[in-house]
Amino acid sequence: MHNSNRRAHALTALLMAVAVFVTPLTALAQTRIEVPKNKYKITDDIQAGAQASQQVEQQMPILRDEAISAYVEDVGRRLVAAIPSEYQHPEFRYRFRVVDARDINAFALPGGPMYVNRGMIEAARTEGEMAGVMAHEISHVALRHATAQATETQKYQIGSVLGQIAGAVIGGGIGQVIGAGSQIGFGAGALRYSRKYETQSDILGAQIMARAGYNPRDLANMFRTIEQQSGGRGGPEWLSSHPNPGNRYERINQEAALLRVAPGAGRDTQQFASVQSRLRGMPRARSMEEIARGGAQQPQGGGNDGRYPQQQGGRGQVEFPSTRYRAYTGGNNLFRISVPENWREFGGDGSSVTYAPEGAYNQTQNGGDFTHGVMVGIANARSNDLNQATNDYINDLLRGNPDLRAQGRAQRANVGGRNGLGVTLAGRSSVTGRNEYVTVYTTQLRDGNLFYAISIAPDTDYRSYQRVFQNIISSIQLAD
Numbered sequence: 001m002h003n004s005n006r007r008a009h010a011l012t013a014l015l016m017a018v019a020v021f022v023t024p025l026t027a028l029a030q031t032r033i034e035v036p037k038n039k040y041k042i043t044d045d046i047q048a049g050a051q052a053s054q055q056v057e058q059q060m061p062i063l064r065d066e067a068i069s070a071y072v073e074d075v076g077r078r079l080v081a082a083i084p085s086e087y088q089h090p091e092f093r094y095r096f097r098v099v100d101a102r103d104i105n106a107f108a109l110p111g112g113p114m115y116v117n118r119g120m121i122e123a124a125r126t127e128g129e130m131a132g133v134m135a136h137e138i139s140h141v142a143l144r145h146a147t148a149q150a151t152e153t154q155k156y157q158i159g160s161v162l163g164q165i166a167g168a169v170i171g172g173g174i175g176q177v178i179g180a181g182s183q184i185g186f187g188a189g190a191l192r193y194s195r196k197y198e199t200q201s202d203i204l205g206a207q208i209m210a211r212a213g214y215n216p217r218d219l220a221n222m223f224r225t226i227e228q229q230s231g232g233r234g235g236p237e238w239l240s241s242h243p244n245p246g247n248r249y250e251r252i253n254q255e256a257a258l259l260r261v262a263p264g265a266g267r268d269t270q271q272f273a274s275v276q277s278r279l280r281g282m283p284r285a286r287s288m289e290e291i292a293r294g295g296a297q298q299p300q301g302g303g304n305d306g307r308y309p310q311q312q313g314g315r316g317q318v319e320f321p322s323t324r325y326r327a328y329t330g331g332n333n334l335f336r337i338s339v340p341e342n343w344r345e346f347g348g349d350g351s352s353v354t355y356a357p358e359g360a361y362n363q364t365q366n367g368g369d370f371t372h373g374v375m376v377g378i379a380n381a382r383s384n385d386l387n388q389a390t391n392d393y394i395n396d397l398l399r400g401n402p403d404l405r406a407q408g409r410a411q412r413a414n415v416g417g418r419n420g421l422g423v424t425l426a427g428r429s430s431v432t433g434r435n436e437y438v439t440v441y442t443t444q445l446r447d448g449n450l451f452y453a454i455s456i457a458p459d460t461d462y463r464s465y466q467r468v469f470q471n472i473i474s475s476i477q478l479a480d
């Protein structure tokens with residue numbers, strides 16, 4: 001009895017010693033991330049990413065430089081190996097390409113393909129800062145944020161799920177390039193990650209950094225570097241698709257204080273410096289906008305890639321709208337709309353649907369574009385304020401269609417019996433070479449997302465279409 005008592009005592013002492021040892025460590029425990037709900041399969045992520053990456057590589061100039069590619073691929077691999085096991089998906093194939101564009105941007109597609117702009121690498125002050133952006137992007141992929149966001153927001157599925165995701169993701173990264181040659185780029189509904197997801201990627205990004213041997217504070221530093229380098233030019237694309245959840249810099253550093261940086265890897269700034277000087281020695285990279293105007297690759301077969309009927313000044317005869325109307329419902333009965341009987345429904349990339357006369361619509365790989373008609377869809381609203389949400393959406397649209405300019409301020413409009421806004425844009429169509437008018441109508445859905453209807457006609461036809469557009473917009477009914 002004595003003996004066992006003493007043993008029990010010894011055990012207690014041992015436990016206490018362990019407890020004392022453990023407590024400061026638990027106090028320092030890194031933040032646990034709760035993986036968001038996701039109704040999609042892992043293979044959906046992979047397929048959506050593969051589909052989108054094909055498009056990206058057709059439309060964006062990929063830098064072909066073995067030394068630089070190998071280096072970026074190497075940093076990427078090191079980070080991927082450091083993803084904590086609970087967030088690893090062995091089916092995902094992470095790969096890293098450098099895009100020969102000046103803009104400070106990077107984006108990752110579901111399932112793993114990642115693109116880092118040359119401008120981003122040149123802007124980073126250290127390898128750690130570049131790795132920070134990559135770790136943040138990898139975290140979005142590992143946490144499956146693209147499909148998780150679709151799970152959360154896309155109650156009203158208008159088209160195919162995959163197309164929707166691919167379209168949204170692409171919009172987030174290269175809206176302006178996808179918009180090239182379209183009247184309205186379907187990639188305009190950019191995927192902007194929610195603030196909750198941004199925080200998650202900041203935290204997991206910091207954890208991956210530390211595990212890979214990088215200083216996680218470099219992720220925080222990179223956000224500052226990007227802000228500084230954007231020099232007030234409206235801020236680079238990357239910051240707008242990865243909005244600051246508030247106190248970003250402090251939050252990352254707070255997490256960094258809880259992390260122990262693994263020794264070894266990622267401190268080879270020598271190699272980073274030589275990659276940077278190699279990049280700086282190359283001919284100046286084009287901006288995304290220049291790429292959008294000029295096309296990513298050398299034009300093949302003279303610019304008209306067979307998508308349009310070869311005609312002077314456009315794509316031929318478009319029948320005048322019938323005076324009889326036909327009703328359509330869409331978005332799982334979310335909306336009802338009446339359009340001239342001789343118009344047809346054309347599927348977009350899934351985030352929108354278009355009603356247009358024959359000959360006015362052109363199906364492209366990333367959706368389609370049209371010269372006359374109305375496009376209806378839902379955009380992810382980033383604000384509860386209709387004015388703000390509409391502005392955000394218009395800005396995305398303008399990024400995708402750099403030739404358009406807003407004509408004055410938004411006007412109040414009735415859309416689906418609700419308070420709405422109407423904004424008219426005008427500019428030269430890169431498809432037809434003619435001026436066109438685009439009017440964007442918006443209103444809010446009950447879940448906070450933005451419902452939009454966009455009318456388009458060339459300026460020569462706009463007056464005669466105005467009445468038709470009015471009829472169409474006033475026919476809209478919403479059932480959310």
Ligand SMILES: [Zn+2]
Nearest residue numbers: 193198201242
């Ligand atoms: Zn992000």
